[in-house]
Amino acid sequence: MRRVLLNALALCLIPVLMQPAFADACRDEIVALYSGGAMDDDARGPHHIEMTNYAADGTMTERHVGQVISGTHYTLYSEVSKNAVLYVRTDIWYKSGGPDGPWGNHQEITAVRADDLRRQLAEKAASVSEAECLGQQEEDGKTYTVYRWRVFTETLEEYGGGVNGARHEAWVDPETGTLAMRKDSEVVTPWKKEADGSTVVTRFDYDDSITILPPE
Helix, strand or coil, X not given: CHHHHHHHHHHHHXXXXXXXXXXXXXXXHHHHCCCCCCCCCCCCCCEEXXXXXXXXXXXXXXXXXXXXXXXXXXXXXXCCCCEEEEEECCEEEEEECCCCCCCCCEEECCCHHHHHHHHXXXXXXXXCEEEEEEEEEEECCEEEEEEEEEEEEECCHHHCCCEEEEXXXXXXXXXXXXXXXXXXXXXXXXXXXXXXXXXXXXXXXXXCCCCCCCCC
Protein backbone atom coordinates (compact mmCIF):
# COMPACT_ATOMS: atom_id res chain seq x y z
CA MET A 1 0.00 0.00 0.00
CA ARG A 2 2.83 2.38 0.86
CA ARG A 3 4.44 1.77 -2.53
CA VAL A 4 1.12 2.44 -4.27
CA LEU A 5 0.72 5.71 -2.39
CA LEU A 6 4.27 6.78 -3.23
CA ASN A 7 3.75 5.99 -6.91
CA ALA A 8 0.49 7.93 -6.93
CA LEU A 9 2.21 10.90 -5.24
CA ALA A 10 5.01 10.80 -7.81
CA LEU A 11 2.50 10.84 -10.67
CA CYS A 12 0.79 13.85 -9.11
CA LEU A 13 4.08 15.70 -8.76
CA ILE A 14 5.20 15.16 -12.38
CA PRO A 15 2.90 17.86 -13.86
CA VAL A 16 3.91 20.28 -11.09
CA LEU A 17 7.61 19.71 -11.68
CA MET A 18 7.16 20.05 -15.45
CA GLN A 19 5.36 23.40 -15.26
CA PRO A 20 8.44 25.63 -14.68
CA ALA A 21 10.36 23.86 -17.45
CA PHE A 22 7.42 24.22 -19.84
CA ALA A 23 7.02 27.90 -18.91
CA ASP A 24 10.72 28.54 -19.54
CA ALA A 25 10.56 26.75 -22.89
CA CYS A 26 7.47 28.74 -23.85
CA ARG A 27 9.13 32.03 -22.90
CA ASP A 28 12.24 31.07 -24.91
CA GLU A 29 10.02 30.32 -27.90
CA ILE A 30 8.35 33.72 -27.66
CA VAL A 31 11.66 35.57 -27.16
CA ALA A 32 12.97 33.86 -30.32
CA LEU A 33 10.11 35.49 -32.28
CA TYR A 34 11.92 38.81 -31.81
CA SER A 35 15.09 37.54 -33.51
CA GLY A 36 14.30 36.94 -37.17
CA GLY A 37 10.82 35.63 -36.35
CA ALA A 38 7.25 36.87 -36.41
CA MET A 39 7.83 39.72 -33.92
CA ASP A 40 11.03 41.02 -35.53
CA ASP A 41 9.99 44.23 -37.27
CA ASP A 42 13.26 44.36 -39.24
CA ALA A 43 12.69 40.86 -40.65
CA ARG A 44 9.07 41.50 -41.63
CA GLY A 45 8.49 41.88 -45.36
CA PRO A 46 6.46 44.67 -47.01
CA HIS A 47 2.83 44.41 -46.02
CA HIS A 48 -0.58 46.00 -45.91
CA ILE A 49 -1.66 46.78 -42.36
CA GLU A 50 -5.06 47.20 -40.73
CA MET A 51 -5.24 48.39 -37.11
CA THR A 52 -8.65 48.45 -35.41
CA ASN A 53 -9.18 49.90 -31.94
CA TYR A 54 -12.02 48.70 -29.71
CA ALA A 55 -13.30 50.25 -26.48
CA ALA A 56 -13.88 48.10 -23.40
CA ASP A 57 -17.50 47.53 -24.47
CA GLY A 58 -16.43 46.28 -27.93
CA THR A 59 -17.30 49.47 -29.82
CA MET A 60 -14.89 50.30 -32.64
CA THR A 61 -13.25 53.66 -31.91
CA GLU A 62 -10.55 53.92 -34.60
CA ARG A 63 -9.30 52.14 -37.68
CA HIS A 64 -6.01 52.74 -39.46
CA VAL A 65 -5.00 51.23 -42.80
CA GLY A 66 -1.72 51.56 -44.61
CA GLN A 67 1.33 50.02 -46.20
CA VAL A 68 4.59 49.25 -44.42
CA ILE A 69 8.09 48.54 -45.68
CA SER A 70 9.84 49.14 -42.35
CA GLY A 71 9.40 51.00 -39.06
CA THR A 72 10.77 54.15 -40.72
CA HIS A 73 9.19 53.67 -44.15
CA TYR A 74 5.41 53.47 -44.18
CA THR A 75 2.12 55.25 -44.72
CA LEU A 76 -0.87 55.15 -42.37
CA TYR A 77 -4.38 56.59 -42.78
CA SER A 78 -7.07 57.05 -40.11
CA GLU A 79 -10.56 56.25 -41.37
CA VAL A 80 -12.04 58.09 -38.38
CA SER A 81 -10.09 61.36 -38.28
CA LYS A 82 -9.32 61.29 -42.04
CA ASN A 83 -5.68 62.16 -41.31
CA ALA A 84 -2.67 60.41 -42.84
CA VAL A 85 1.07 60.24 -42.26
CA LEU A 86 3.88 59.20 -44.60
CA TYR A 87 7.30 58.21 -43.27
CA VAL A 88 10.29 57.83 -45.60
CA ARG A 89 13.27 57.26 -43.31
CA THR A 90 13.91 60.69 -41.73
CA ASP A 91 11.20 62.61 -43.61
CA ILE A 92 7.55 62.82 -42.58
CA TRP A 93 4.58 64.26 -44.50
CA TYR A 94 1.03 64.80 -43.27
CA LYS A 95 -2.37 65.21 -44.89
CA SER A 96 -5.93 65.70 -43.65
CA GLY A 97 -9.41 65.55 -45.09
CA GLY A 98 -9.23 62.19 -46.83
CA PRO A 99 -6.90 59.74 -48.58
CA ASP A 100 -6.91 61.45 -51.97
CA GLY A 101 -5.79 64.92 -50.93
CA PRO A 102 -2.24 66.27 -51.42
CA TRP A 103 0.48 65.76 -48.83
CA GLY A 104 0.95 68.94 -46.83
CA ASN A 105 3.24 69.70 -43.91
CA HIS A 106 6.73 68.23 -44.07
CA GLN A 107 8.95 67.46 -41.09
CA GLU A 108 12.48 66.11 -40.95
CA ILE A 109 13.64 64.05 -37.97
CA THR A 110 16.98 62.61 -36.93
CA ALA A 111 18.09 59.09 -37.75
CA VAL A 112 17.91 58.20 -34.05
CA ARG A 113 14.37 56.91 -34.63
CA ALA A 114 15.66 53.75 -36.36
CA ASP A 115 18.12 53.17 -33.50
CA ASP A 116 15.31 53.69 -30.98
CA LEU A 117 13.12 51.12 -32.74
CA ARG A 118 15.92 48.54 -32.58
CA ARG A 119 16.47 49.33 -28.89
CA GLN A 120 12.76 48.91 -28.18
CA LEU A 121 12.72 45.56 -29.97
CA ALA A 122 15.56 44.27 -27.77
CA GLU A 123 13.82 45.64 -24.66
CA LYS A 124 10.59 43.89 -25.57
CA ALA A 125 12.36 40.56 -26.03
CA ALA A 126 14.16 40.92 -22.70
CA SER A 127 10.96 41.92 -20.86
CA VAL A 128 8.77 38.99 -21.96
CA SER A 129 6.76 37.70 -18.99
CA GLU A 130 3.54 35.75 -18.33
CA ALA A 131 4.33 33.65 -21.40
CA GLU A 132 1.59 31.38 -22.74
CA CYS A 133 1.98 29.04 -25.72
CA LEU A 134 -1.63 28.38 -26.69
CA GLY A 135 -1.04 25.92 -29.52
CA GLN A 136 -2.93 25.98 -32.78
CA GLN A 137 -6.22 27.83 -33.24
CA GLU A 138 -8.41 28.62 -36.24
CA GLU A 139 -9.41 32.02 -37.63
CA ASP A 140 -11.42 32.43 -40.85
CA GLY A 141 -10.76 28.82 -41.84
CA LYS A 142 -6.97 29.02 -41.39
CA THR A 143 -4.87 27.48 -38.65
CA TYR A 144 -2.38 29.59 -36.69
CA THR A 145 0.06 29.07 -33.84
CA VAL A 146 -0.97 31.39 -31.02
CA TYR A 147 1.14 32.96 -28.26
CA ARG A 148 0.30 35.40 -25.46
CA TRP A 149 2.66 37.39 -23.22
CA ARG A 150 3.38 40.77 -21.61
CA VAL A 151 6.12 43.29 -22.57
CA PHE A 152 7.25 46.79 -21.69
CA THR A 153 9.74 49.35 -23.01
CA GLU A 154 11.14 52.67 -21.79
CA THR A 155 10.59 55.75 -23.96
CA LEU A 156 13.75 57.80 -24.49
CA GLU A 157 13.92 61.04 -22.50
CA GLU A 158 14.18 63.10 -25.69
CA TYR A 159 10.73 61.73 -26.60
CA GLY A 160 9.30 62.56 -23.18
CA GLY A 161 10.23 59.42 -21.22
CA GLY A 162 7.83 56.99 -19.57
CA VAL A 163 6.81 53.34 -19.86
CA ASN A 164 5.02 51.57 -22.71
CA GLY A 165 3.53 48.17 -22.02
CA ALA A 166 0.93 45.71 -23.27
CA ARG A 167 -0.24 42.14 -23.30
CA HIS A 168 0.37 40.77 -26.80
CA GLU A 169 -1.41 37.89 -28.48
CA ALA A 170 0.29 36.83 -31.72
CA TRP A 171 -1.26 34.63 -34.39
CA VAL A 172 1.57 33.17 -36.47
CA ASP A 173 1.25 31.35 -39.80
CA PRO A 174 2.88 27.97 -39.07
CA GLU A 175 3.84 27.50 -42.73
CA THR A 176 5.66 30.80 -43.28
CA GLY A 177 6.45 31.86 -39.71
CA THR A 178 5.00 35.31 -40.45
CA LEU A 179 2.74 37.30 -38.15
CA ALA A 180 -0.84 37.28 -39.41
CA MET A 181 -2.58 39.05 -36.52
CA ARG A 182 -1.66 40.68 -33.23
CA LYS A 183 -4.06 41.58 -30.43
CA ASP A 184 -2.88 44.15 -27.88
CA SER A 185 -4.67 44.60 -24.55
CA GLU A 186 -3.92 46.14 -21.15
CA VAL A 187 -2.00 48.85 -23.01
CA VAL A 188 -0.20 51.54 -20.99
CA THR A 189 1.79 54.49 -22.37
CA PRO A 190 3.44 57.61 -20.94
CA TRP A 191 0.13 59.44 -21.55
CA LYS A 192 -2.15 56.52 -20.51
CA LYS A 193 -0.72 55.13 -17.30
CA GLU A 194 -3.69 52.84 -16.50
CA ALA A 195 -5.18 50.24 -18.84
CA ASP A 196 -8.76 51.13 -19.80
CA GLY A 197 -10.01 47.81 -21.15
CA SER A 198 -9.49 48.76 -24.79
CA THR A 199 -7.87 46.46 -27.34
CA VAL A 200 -6.12 46.90 -30.69
CA VAL A 201 -6.31 44.21 -33.38
CA THR A 202 -3.67 44.49 -36.12
CA ARG A 203 -3.79 42.34 -39.26
CA PHE A 204 -0.89 41.86 -41.70
CA ASP A 205 -1.19 41.03 -45.40
CA TYR A 206 2.21 40.55 -47.06
CA ASP A 207 2.95 41.96 -50.52
CA ASP A 208 6.48 42.22 -51.93
CA SER A 209 5.28 44.56 -54.70
CA ILE A 210 4.64 47.45 -52.27
CA THR A 211 6.60 50.62 -52.99
CA ILE A 212 6.32 53.88 -51.02
CA LEU A 213 7.77 57.00 -52.62
CA PRO A 214 8.10 60.57 -51.30
CA PRO A 215 5.55 63.07 -52.62
CA GLU A 216 6.61 64.82 -55.81
